[in-house]
Amino acid sequence: MLQSLSRPTAHSRRILLGYLLVAPLLLWLAGTILYPLLSAVLLSLQDIKIIGTPGAWVGTDNYARALADSRFWQALGRSGLWVLANGVLQTVAAFATALILNQRFPGQKMARVWIILSWIVPTVVVVIIWRWLLSSSGVVNYLLVSLGLLDGPMGFFSTRNSAAMSVVAINAWRWFPFMAVMVLAGLQNIPRELYEAAAVDGAAAVQMFFRITLPLLQPVLFVLGLVGTLLSFNVFDIIWLLTGGGPSGATTTLPVLIYETAFTRYRLSQAAAISVLSGLLLMIFAILFIRFMSPREEDA
Amino acid sequence: MTGPLRTRVPLLLGVAALLLVVVAPFYYVIVSSFKTPQEIISPVPSLFPQSWTLQHYAKLLQASNFPTYLANSLLVAAGTMLICMVISTLAAYGLYRMQLPGREFLFRVILVTYAFPGVLLLIPLYGMMSQVGLIDRLWALIIVNVTFTAPFAVWMLRAFFTSIPVEIEEAATLDGAGWLQILARIVLPLALPGIASVAIFAFITSWTEYMFASVLIVSEAARTVPVGLAGIIGQYQVDWGLLLAGATVTMLPVILLFSFVGRSFVEGLTAGAVK
Numbered sequence: 172m173l174q175s176l177s178r179p180t181a182h183s184r185r186i187l188l189g190y191l192l193v194a195p196l197l198l199w200l201a202g203t204i205l206y207p208l209l210s211a212v213l214l215s216l217q218d219i220k221i222i223g224t225p226g227a228w229v230g231t232d233n234y235a236r237a238l239a240d241s242r243f244w245q246a247l248g249r250s251g252l253w254v255l256a257n258g259v260l261q262t263v264a265a266f267a268t269a270l271i272l273n274q275r276f277p278g279q280k281m282a283r284v285w286i287i288l289s290w291i292v293p294t295v296v297v298v299i300i301w302r303w304l305l306s307s308s309g310v311v312n313y314l315l316v317s318l319g320l321l322d323g324p325m326g327f328f329s330t331r332n333s334a335a336m337s338v339v340a341i342n343a344w345r346w347f348p349f350m351a352v353m354v355l356a357g358l359q360n361i362p363r364e365l366y367e368a369a370a371v372d373g374a375a376a377v378q379m380f381f382r383i384t385l386p387l388l389q390p391v392l393f394v395l396g397l398v399g400t401l402l403s404f405n406v407f408d409i410i411w412l413l414t415g416g417g418p419s420g421a422t423t424t425l426p427v428l429i430y431e432t433a434f435t436r437y438r439l440s441q442a443a444a445i446s447v448l449s450g451l452l453l454m455i456f457a458i459l460f461i462r463f464m465s466p467r468e469e470d471a
Numbered sequence: 472m473t474g475p476l477r478t479r480v481p482l483l484l485g486v487a488a489l490l491l492v493v494v495a496p497f498y499y500v501i502v503s504s505f506k507t508p509q510e511i512i513s514p515v516p517s518l519f520p521q522s523w524t525l526q527h528y529a530k531l532l533q534a535s536n537f538p539t540y541l542a543n544s545l546l547v548a549a550g551t552m553l554i555c556m557v558i559s560t561l562a563a564y565g566l567y568r569m570q571l572p573g574r575e576f577l578f579r580v581i582l583v584t585y586a587f588p589g590v591l592l593l594i595p596l597y598g599m600m601s602q603v604g605l606i607d608r609l610w611a612l613i614i615v616n617v618t619f620t621a622p623f624a625v626w627m628l629r630a631f632f633t634s635i636p637v638e639i640e641e642a643a644t645l646d647g648a649g650w651l652q653i654l655a656r657i658v659l660p661l662a663l664p665g666i667a668s669v670a671i672f673a674f675i676t677s678w679t680e681y682m683f684a685s686v687l688i689v690s691e692a693a694r695t696v697p698v699g700l701a702g703i704i705g706q707y708q709v710d711w712g713l714l715l716a717g718a719t720v721t722m723l724p725v726i727l728l729f730s731f732v733g734r735s736f737v738e739g740l741t742a743g744a745v746k
Binding site: 197200267289344352405425442450 | 557558562594701717
């Protein structure tokens, strides 16, 4: 591989230098991810309410309390539903979008870049936009009433179901362009000749989609499925700012529960225990996902 | 050139639907921030202001702490951008130009950290920052933001760095150039679009970050824009004009930056997924 650098000393010096160049990043990540992770485990085994005060070791009490708390199980269920609903909604919207952007039309180049506008804008802007559009004097209510779909303006965030559905829809609106851009990149990597050959053989568009597009997109879909799930589990700010986890807990997913437990109920240790439990669950999910969903051809 | 009408019409309908779903909300918010308060809450929405006013912007910039939030956010975003650029460029150069053994493993570690749920680190990082006295300091936010931007930045840089032919570097080595010279004179200029998109990514991420900023910052004077704006949402009796103006000003820097390097940004974003 490295014929031009065949002298072993030059080679090993270069490798050492390479590690030195990567070192700052790795040290930074060790200090801000690895160390905090370990300290989360320690924190979860103690009883600490305010950081800096000495805490007593309580063993697995915090875990037992978390597991006995119905709020934890409800939040877990909501997180599962949240990830699933977002996954379905975003995948469908992203696929449709990517298929559209993969065609030629005037302004297509611009559309491919600006499509991710809703993803790059701060969450708080997304929140203001949708709170306003969905407010009782907002344009969505106006349209629904004028079309005769509603008798009068409704409060989208005031009932449990409509709040949960609104938050999912808004989060999907925020993320689907990002996924669409990824799918589009995958689509463009598929050789055109495959479609042309299939067209010669008289294949219909639907057949092409299932026989060519989907199988060849597998590596991209794998990354999106895994990373997308973890990222959407992680979503906190959009939920918190739209509903604060309400009404009556209807939108309290695990991240919201962690935040609330730590910073509005001041039970840091218990929040740490919930964090550790969530982390374990995600790890198990990731391992299972990689084991069973990996595309057959390794992308090296 | 144009395909048969049968496929053209659904395509154009799809494009129109996309425009409506993605762009219309932004248009409506920006335009409405120039409407009078009466027009904003009018039961019949208008697509264009009947009379333009800058009163919400005047209030935002004069009667609220928004300018302070802006200054704080700019500092945090600039700091994150600089540090992230330096350490991710060095790491990407080491990983992709030095043929490091174990590179795939490191690359996976980096990918995992990108997808790592930040909320799991919220409490321990809060503890860490309070132990080292960084609570309420903008530095705390810069440190956290670099953690969440640098891994993805390396991911984005991968495609840009691996596309530079090895022969150029080898020729320079034979001419007696050291790695620093090669990096500065050859690799960096060629990878510039990638580095620019990494910078934009770091800026946008820190400009956007809410969760850590809401926990690690306590005082009004140190708040960033997202936390400050979120405070305004709760603080006043829903002053839509003020909030719409705030939203518009908050997205302005992102839109400006993006209009310069949006192309290479999207390229870098997608490169990691397909390569």
